[in-house]
Amino acid sequence: MKKSLICLAALLLLCSGLLTGLADGKPALPEKVVYLTFDDGPKKATPDLLAILDELDVPATFFLLGLQVRAFPEYTRMIYERGDTIACHTMDHSSNDIKEDPSMLALVFRRFLKEMYVALNDPLFTTDLFRFPGGSSSYPYRTKKAVTDLGWSWFDWNAMTRDTYDGMDAPRILHSVITMTKEQPVVILLAHDGKGYTRQALPDIVAFYRQNGYEFRRLSSSMEERRILARCPAHMHLPDNGAVGRSLLETCRALQ
Ligand SMILES: [Zn+2]
Numbered sequence: 001m002k003k004s005l006i007c008l009a010a011l012l013l014l015c016s017g018l019l020t021g022l023a024d025g026k027p028a029l030p031e032k033v034v035y036l037t038f039d040d041g042p043k044k045a046t047p048d049l050l051a052i053l054d055e056l057d058v059p060a061t062f063f064l065l066g067l068q069v070r071a072f073p074e075y076t077r078m079i080y081e082r083g084d085t086i087a088c089h090t091m092d093h094s095s096n097d098i099k100e101d102p103s104m105l106a107l108v109f110r111r112f113l114k115e116m117y118v119a120l121n122d123p124l125f126t127t128d129l130f131r132f133p134g135g136s137s138s139y140p141y142r143t144k145k146a147v148t149d150l151g152w153s154w155f156d157w158n159a160m161t162r163d164t165y166d167g168m169d170a171p172r173i174l175h176s177v178i179t180m181t182k183e184q185p186v187v188i189l190l191a192h193d194g195k196g197y198t199r200q201a202l203p204d205i206v207a208f209y210r211q212n213g214y215e216f217r218r219l220s221s222s223m224e225e226r227r228i229l230a231r232c233p234a235h236m237h238l239p240d241n242g243a244v245g246r247s248l249l250e251t252c253r254a255l256q
Helices: 001-017 046-056 066-071 073-081 097-098 106-122 142-150 170-181 198-209 223-229 246-256
Strands: 033-041 062-063 085-088 152-156 186-192 215-217
Touching: 033 046, 046 198, 062 066, 062 073, 066 073, 066 106, 073 085, 073 106, 085 106, 097 106, 097 142, 106 142, 142 246, 170 186, 170 198, 186 198, 198 215
Parallel strands: 033 062, 033 186, 033 215, 062 085
Antiparallel strands: none
16 A cells, blocks of 8 residues: 555656646746847858857857858858758848838848759758848838748847947957846847957857856747747747748749
């Protein structure tokens, strides 16, 4: 009798252990998350950035420009092979065309995916993630809506390295990251590829987030990421019916 009671207690303990971290049957989400995002690449120094990210053992998200993908297909492949998220940041960082005529976005996405297809030789490459050049705030509602109408998601940020500002150096970049992160539990950090001071500051940036209990993740429009991003105050929009990843073929089909 005593033995069976002990067994029952052990079973209950095991079950409660298994259930720990499960809310509504869904796996528990990390409390603190940071997404390192690098814009405007690939660039000549992309391999240096990737080597540092490898050394620090952190994932990243790259918002690439189609024309840069064309210029540096090998570096695009390196990002892809590392498993990092590749997202679209237009072809050439121009914003006027899509501000004036939102229907141009369909063409931009198609052209971007075509460049990716050529660079990777993989027609099944998928992305449905976009960042507006300069951030979403200067774009009209109809342009933002056009992104989600096409089934894509767009993301701004809620912390910046300020690595494109004049007079920045590695200590100032770190200071900017720390002061802008504050107590925010979910951070999308804006940084740029091709910036030497950013690469220099990265070990300290990563150490800061690690010391403060952040998990490093890659952006995506998956259900799990949506649940995490719901606690992030950055401007963004993920369409409810968005497909998780769209290949060039799927996008072309959707645009026809
Ligand atoms: Zn940019």
